[in-house]
Amino acid sequence: MKTNVLHIKNNSKGFxxxxxxxxADKEAKIKELLSTFKSQDEQPK
Amino acid sequence: xxxxxVYNVLSKEGHRYILSFSPFNSVQLxxxxxxxxxxxxxxxxxxxxxxxxxxxxxFTAHIKDYLLVNNVILYxxxxxxxxxxxxxxxxxxxxxxxxxxxxAMFSRTNDDGFVIKTIVLTDxxxxxxxxxxxxxxxxxxxxxxxxxxxxxxxx
Numbered sequence: 430m431k432t433n434v435l436h437i438k439n440n441s442k443g444f445x446x447x448x449x450x451x452x453a454d455k456e457a458k459i460k461e462l463l464s465t466f467k468s469q470d471e472q473p474k
Numbered sequence: 475x476x477x478x479x480v481y482n483v484l485s486k487e488g489h490r491y492i493l494s495f496s497p498f499n500s501v502q503l504x505x506x507x508x509x510x511x512x513x514x515x516x517x518x519x520x521x522x523x524x525x526x527x528x529x530x531x532x533f534t535a536h537i538k539d540y541l542l543v544n545n546v547i548l549y550x551x552x553x554x555x556x557x558x559x560x561x562x563x564x565x566x567x568x569x570x571x572x573x574x575x576x577x578a579m580f581s582r583t584n585d586d587g588f589v590i591k592t593i594v595l596t597d598x599x600x601x602x603x604x605x606x607x608x609x610x611x612x613x614x615x616x617x618x619x620x621x622x623x624x625x626x627x628x629x
Contacts, residue, residue, distance in 0.1 A: 434500040435621055440595040446629050448595050448603045454500045454521065455515070462492045462517035465480075 476544065481536050485529040492584035493519045493536050498549050504623050508611070509616050512546045529581070534579045541588065542611055547617060550576060552604040565621050580608070589614045591625055 437444075476497040483491040498511040516533060539546060552572035559571045566574070573592060580590055593605040607617050 434592040434594065436594045437624065437627065439627060440538075440597070440598045444595070445597055447627065448597050448624065451498055451551050451605070452553070452603065455553045458494070458513070458515050458554060459495075459555070461518045462480075462494055462515060463519060464491060465492055466519045 476512050476546065479540065480533070483529065483532050483536075484486055486526060489529075491529070491533075492517050493533060495544075495548075506619050506623060507547070507616060508619075509613060510546045511549050511620075512544065514540075514548050514550050514608075524583055530575070530582070537579075537608070538583075538585070538588065541608065543611070546609070547613065547620060548576075548606075548608040550606040550608070552576065552606065554601075569602065569604045573606065573621045575604050580584075587611055589617055591617050591621060593621070595624075 476495075478497075479495040481493040483493055485491070488562060492515075494515045494517070495512050496515075498513040500513075503511060512535060537548065539603075552565065552569045554569050557568045557571055559566060559568070563571050577592070580588060584594075587610060589609055589611050593606045593607065595603040595605065597603065605622055609617055
């Protein structure tokens, strides 16, 4: 398996908005998936 | 057209995980990226993390199957939720540790049919964001293009 690493350090507004969006979307997705556990637990067995 | 795909994974210790694949739509992709991009997310109810090799292999098997069935680039943002990482890796941030784990998932299976690329984005606050891009080896050029597109932000 081939791997590569790219490092970017940048403080422009566009860049910061970009990483903030990625982070926020990931957090929202995890929250959504975690709610699945809750609904599975609430289903009658 | 990609659709959402979800797998429930149970570790030997009884920890429950959800492995989710869904279309990536956080940002509009440049036209130069000619393949669809799907986001892979692994969620665990208790943040115990990947606690053994067999759990890792379950994830890897699902991810590889997904890549073999769907001609896509997989994207993963390594999040900063706390994760059990042992004494040896306590010096790493949760994001960095997840990035290493993700790579370990693939390297341990010694499969040359896949390419995984890591992008580390460091912001004004010094926080590093780890992103993984994965695909089958035949799509390596498209992954390189995605690399180049992100590199354009570094101006």
